[in-house]
Amino acid sequence: QVQLVExxxxxxxxxxxxxxxxxASGRTLDSYVVAWFxxxxxxxxxxxxxxxxxxxxxYTVDSVKGRFxxxxxxxxxxxxxxxxxxxxxxxxxxxxxAGWYEGTVNRAPDGREYTxxxxxxxxxxxx
Numbered sequence: 001q002v003q004l005v006e007x008x009x010x011x012x013x014x015x016x017x018x019x020x021x022x023x024a025s026g027r028t029l030d031s032y033v034v035a036w037f038x039x040x041x042x043x044x045x046x047x048x049x050x051x052x053x054x055x056x057x058x059y060t061v062d063s064v065k066g067r068f069x070x071x072x073x074x075x076x077x078x079x080x081x082x083x084x085x086x087x088x089x090x091x092x093x094x095x096x097x098a099g100w101y102e103g104t105v106n107r108a109p110d111g112r113e114y115t116x117x118x119x120x121x122x123x124x125x126x127x
Contacts (some may be wrong), residue, residue, distance in 0.1 A: 002027040002116050006096050009121030012086055016125070020081040022096030022118060029053075030074040032116075033101040035109035036081045038092035038123075047109035048094075051079065057104045064090070086125045093120040 008020040022034065035050035049060040049070040058070055069082040079096060097114035 002029070002032065002098055004096050004098060004116055004118035006094065006118040006121040009094060009123045011124045011126065013127050014086060014088060014125055016086050018083045018086065018123060020083065020094055020096075020121060020123075022079045022081075024077045024098070028074070029072065029077050029079060029098065032098035033105060034070075034072065034079040034096060034098050035114060036068075036070060036079075037095045037097060037109065037111060038090075039095070040092040043092075045095075045111055046092075047111065049081065050105050050109040052101070052103065052105045054102045055104055057106070059105045059107060059109070061108050083123070086123075088125045091123060091125050093122050095120045 003025045005023050030053050033052050036048045037045050039045040051058050051070045051072055067085045072079045096118045098116040099114035
């Protein structure tokens with residue numbers, strides 16, 4: 001069993017930057033593939049980016065590619081989501097999730113494949 005806690009959300013102006021953290025307890029995150037998801041009111045949950053524990057491969061969806069960067073620091077048992085050039089449409093609750101998968105990641109994360117979830121952190125992009 002692993003527990004996930006997100007942090008780093010907040011209010012930022014368009015064009016601004018935030019870095020989200022997903023810190024694990026209970027087990028080490030290097031045993032899992034980890035992903036970031038987001039959900040806005042009235043919209044379906046969207047997989048944003050994921051990072052493999054197998055080979056370090058990364059997949060990021062087109063809507064945030066070039067602006068968002070996922071990374072992991074196994075020594076700190078933490079996965080990050082660096083978000084640059086934020087836009088109002090990035091406003092959402094952001095969740096990290098961990099799942100059992102050993103392989104290269106090459107598609108958007110699917111929430112049905114992730115077992116452990118954090119409680120979410122709100123990101124609001126507004127002037």
